[in-house]
Amino acid sequence: MTATLTYQHPNEQGYYGRFGGAYIPEMLHRNVEELKARYLDIMYEPSFQKEFQLLLKDYVGRPTPLFLAERLSKEYQTNIYLKREDLCHTGAHKINNTIGQILLARKLGKTRIIAETGAGQHGVATATVCALKGMECIVYMGEKDIERQAPNVARMKMLGAKVIPAASGSKTLKDATNEAIRDWINNPVDTHYIIGSVVGPHPYPDMVARFQSVISEETRWQLKEKTGSELPTHVVACVGGGSNAAGAFYHFLDELSVQLVAVEAAGYGVNSGMSAATTQLGTPGILHGSKSLVMQTADGQVVEPHSISAGLDYPGVGPLHANLFASGRGTFVSATDEEALQAAFHISKTEGIIPALETAHAFAVLGKLQLKTTDTVVICLSGRGDKDLATYMKAMNI
């Protein structure tokens, strides 16, 4: 498979096809260049791998189970496996990346950690690993999101992080990301920026994808054990920035028989003007340091997306995914707020698992995939739904 590693790795300048790169101001050059020069060497050092693997096992709780969802399989007349990232410590896949990056930050000699967060899941995962390693932690979060996600704000504070409201622009995830990048510009020496998704300037998309790739690495051997084959026919994951999808797809990217299904948030509907389906609505542009598909006006101003799920509410998408979309390697579909809500209730009752709203989008498209009885479908169950209880309660009129 070495001959066809085209979808997995960016080129030396950080491009996946036409997308990627590092469009950063000079003030960030040294930090990004240092990361670019060292991330692969550090990540694959035996001492790093030893500590990383041990923490994934004993702290995060890996490997996460691959669960055959029998009732769901019966309903869709196929074989559906759930990759249970919701069982990770802190309740979502986000911690796979933050564990990796905190160890990397220490190898780089950094003492101060900054992060952006939308729904608060990445913020909590970052605050968690900072507590674990005794590092200073500052999380930027949009003013609006702070109001919407009070429990996660409380969790971050309890873990010792400082939560700074992003009050600029639209006061949501994209602005929190801007503020975090500004913080990094203002603190170039002691600070490492833990980006939460496969976005940002090169090498972030590749680095985060590699840390999340443990999802598909485990899926392969787990499937082999259960079905005799390492390869499913479909892998389904929700995509905002795209970190859980990148992890779930990673070791199947160059297995062309595997259909990779990326589910975006359609909000009120793709063409409603209130949507976050970036590949459907976006055009090539530059956001947060890389060239990708971006939701923007004809004048090139970035627009504020909408999704019921704060984790998918992002006007861009990682360059890896933009390339999967543009090349046709990935199948990009979308689910509306309403479809996601229905799916969340359905999965809760069918499998006894309350999924995160983000994850619920992945389940919402099962009916649209024309699955065969012989198919093997892996759904990345990226997070648990506790954080979304307020939304679910509202939907139930509680």
Place this chain on the structure above:
Amino acid sequence: MSRIQELFIKKQHEVLNVYCTAGYPECNSTLTVMKALQDSGANLIELGMPYSDPLADGPVIQASSSKALENGMTLVVLFEQLKDFRKTIQTPVILMGYMNPILQYGFEKFCADAAAVGVDGLILPDLPEFEFETEYGPIIKQYGLDFIFLVTPETTEERVRKLDELSSGFLYAVSSSATTGKEKDFTAVEVYLQRLQSMHLKNPVLVGFGIKDRETFQSACKYANGAIIGTAYIQMLNETKNIEEGTRHFLQKVLGTTA
């Protein structure tokens, strides 16, 4: 020879470049502000093209950009406003902005339109030198525009030399690795500026970030050809009722032309 290069032949010391945001404070005040800057003694005008996500700007300039966007400023509107500006303004003008709006406008069309109306140079902080060299630089040169790279105290000597080589017009020395508007200790900055000065670069050097008054302007000018004021000027615009008068008072203070 470009207007910017001509300026530096005539004037090597205390060159003052003032930043203003297109479409701020009102959509139609762009030319009023530019004219006021020229009449009050600015040697260069750096005209910001507003963007929704300006990573390298501080809160004051970002707020002015947001307001300008609300005011209806776009690149199409801007070039319409600038159509005849050379009839009244002779000062060299540099457009400063971010790549995304320019890509949507069309990079080559942008350069063509900028050159056609009489703009002299570009500062695009998020255009990296690799993409500059391989893709965009030749287009910029084709239309005779100067391109100004930024260097910071963290930029290695080798890289400063490379960015100097790629730049024309002048080199923009960020006085600290910080977004605009942050105050920093100016003595640390002097060491850095002396280092740049001792390198005998091809381009004149203007210092930006943290320049806000006569004192910081003079400190910057001690080791460089001049300086750039942005945040402090926008702050003045936020408060003034009269753009011409406010600008005159502000620049008199910076240039020391008043008691």
